[in-house]
Amino acid sequence: MSEVLGSIWWMIVALGVLVTFHEFGHYWVARRCGVKVLRFSVGFGKPLWSRRDRHGTEFAVAAIPLGGYVKMLDEAEGDVPAAQLDQAFNRKSVWQRIAVVAAGPLANLVLCVALLWVMFVIGRPDYSATVGRATGLAAQAQLQRGDRIEAIDGAQVHTSLDALQTLTIAAIDRRDITLNLVGIDGSERERTLALSRLPADFNQENVSAAIGLVWNHQTLPATIGKIRPGSAAAGILEVGDTVTAIDGQPVHSFGDIGPLVQEWGHRGGLAMVEVDRKGERRALELAPKRQRDEATGQVYWALGLEPAGSGVPAEFDTTQQLGPIAAIPAAFQQTGKMVTDSLGMIRRMLTRDASSKNISGPLTIAQVANDSAKQGLAWFLFFLALMSLSLAIINLLPIPVLDGGHLLYYLIELVKGSPLSERHMVAGQYVGLAALAGLMGLAFYNDILRLMTRLVT
Template sequence: MSDLLGSIWWMIVALGVLVTFHEFGHYWVARRCGVKVLRFSVGFGKPLWSRRDRHGTEFAVAAIPLGGYVKMLDEAEGNVPASQLGQAFNRKPVLQRIAVVAAGPIANLVLCVALLWAMFVLGKQDFSATLGNVKGIAAEAGFQRGDRLLRIGDRDIATWTEATMALTKSAIDAADVPVRVETAEGRIQSRTLPLSRLPVGFDQENATTLAGLAWRHWQTPAVIGEVSPGGPADGRLKTGDLVTAVDGQPVSDFSQISPLVQALGERGGNAMVEVDRAGERLALELAPRRMRDPQTGTEYWGLGLASPKTRELPPYDAIQQFGLLAAVPAAFRETGKLATDALGMMRRMLTGDASLKNISGPITIARTANVTAKRGADWFLYFLALLSLSLAIINLLPIPVLDGGHLLYYLIELVKGSPLSERAMVTGQYVGLALLAGLMGLAFYNDILRLVT
């Protein structure tokens, strides 16, 4: 219940900040262009609070906190007194109308840069792009545990988040990507990850895992969470024991135990399992036994050990932090990278290369807002910046009912010298509503599918 309430609260906070800033962009430029603004509302529905300024603009906070709007004097919205026609939006020159409409998305871009600047000043904590277990095509390409990724393709990598995005893009493009790494021994090497070998129709949300890569911070310490009654380790190993080696092979992650035990069982004979028990080093001789997985029914060689059911993430080992001035170009660079990635993903979805499962809706947004808020101010600022950028890009799409659709109308008017006919504009509005409804339906479907799976 706490996660549900937290998700709802932080989504309201996020949308409140972003939409208010977006609408303020429209409001500020409209006022500079001499347009009379009738209402600036944060939220929809019945106002819970309102006041009117000396210019006649009503500022309101409404009951449904999932958006907002700016209502301007416009003959398309109703009768306008003759004395106020000069302040009507529709009577303004087309370039001024373009400026007013474009101001909303531009405000979100400005906010994105400001949020990233604040994030870099505070210091963005993350995990380094250091590999844990490696298998599959990544292991065949020479990648090893302890490798730290420094560059993927033409992009320098500082964190796990950046590495995941870069590798996912290359996987969608079915490209063999050059990777520069620093090995656990400190040597700089270049390797090629053959992502073109991923199967057709692979799960794009798990591209790195399918390529055989796991990250060091994913590792589960080799602490025994449970010993199966009657199993080979019953009475010998205990909950809380830290496994340090199996048959002389060092163990640093719980997932390493099973393959070593499987190899022992196939070879036959007993093995020495070394553990740390409250600071005491022990070496116990155990014999793997044929066991059956109760969920899948498959048989395997095992000792009857299970990892802890819950674990905490290790401390962050990478931080991106700049001074007040140095954070400014860093914020612009990060905005450029995020915009390039977002537009690239949209292009891939339009061409059919990227799955439409990548589209997320309000449920995913709410859950992500809650998770990032729990991680700290730096992560929540990053989330807000990404959401603000997404809001700017989506609003600039040339879909009627969005800002981009209105800009398209005004650009056509600018070229042909006269406005589009009312019939054409109404038709466009219906088409835009249909497209928007389809997009929202797909986003909700993806959200629900994520919850179910």
């Protein structure tokens, strides 16, 4: 399956699951409150399939798989027969209407916990939070290759994803954090990462790079895949050589070569590059050449080497797996952390501490859906859980046309003792549509910008 078709397919699958559970929440509570449900639709537009149950509810799958809805008997939607007035949504008490509207986001929250429970029971393969290379702030904190991050500010870290999520939030807040590390030799130590020293304009989409931290699974072996013609290494080093040392300094990964070459170039003169060539150790003498980056004008020193095996993902080196009982509190704990992080990010974007570039649209979500599906069932369940939680939170935002907007109307009704006037409700709907259109426009802009960036890099 091609990348595009795969992204579309898994996006449709994800939306189908999430929308079905969301709308089922509305449907189930509405029925328990005595509201007549006319239609339960997954998707919009012309139904591709439908059937009607004994209660008169039409269940349908429609042609446009971008959402869904539950249509209830309501005098605001049209005339209601006198014999069915007691089943009309608008005739129910305000508390019943609140329950029906809140049931959709609540269903997504329950689904999030359930999906995480299944994920933990199956076991999600992942990468450990092991340092591959440290520069910048990470080097200043004395992080070293092979260090494994065990905890951040006392909170246990299981994977590099756990660590990155915590690091991202702390970086946005410019908050110094304490890392508990286990070295490659098994020694334990504590270090402070001074995130308060990050520049104001650091790239919030790549916090690891801003900190100067490369995870172990992101490092490439120091094996030469290509040598540029006319470069310093041409005719001396060979494709397939694995660099093991430069001027006596050990090389563990391809990323170690650049900094060592810069030091060597500023120092000047010839030096030995030690390589492993088909099992034979060789020491070859050469000197780097001075280069200029045409885009930035920056001068640097280079040997003219390119890595082998780029784009090949490293193998997972750890697995998050729990028994069925232990997975229950873990699923609730993970959901709580995700809720806190999500609400915190929304607050930071409203206060402009977090960049609006953090907002992703359907193009990015489709790509992530496809990528997670490729990594296996557990990763796709994690993606669905995150999407389900996001859908719950977004729908609870107090924006008219969303569930949260309707809940706001009902809370106002509770306070003032009567419903809002139709004129105010219509005005609110226009404001809500404008807000959603602006949010969607920003999300699409970010998506297109990411795609264009990937094309030119």
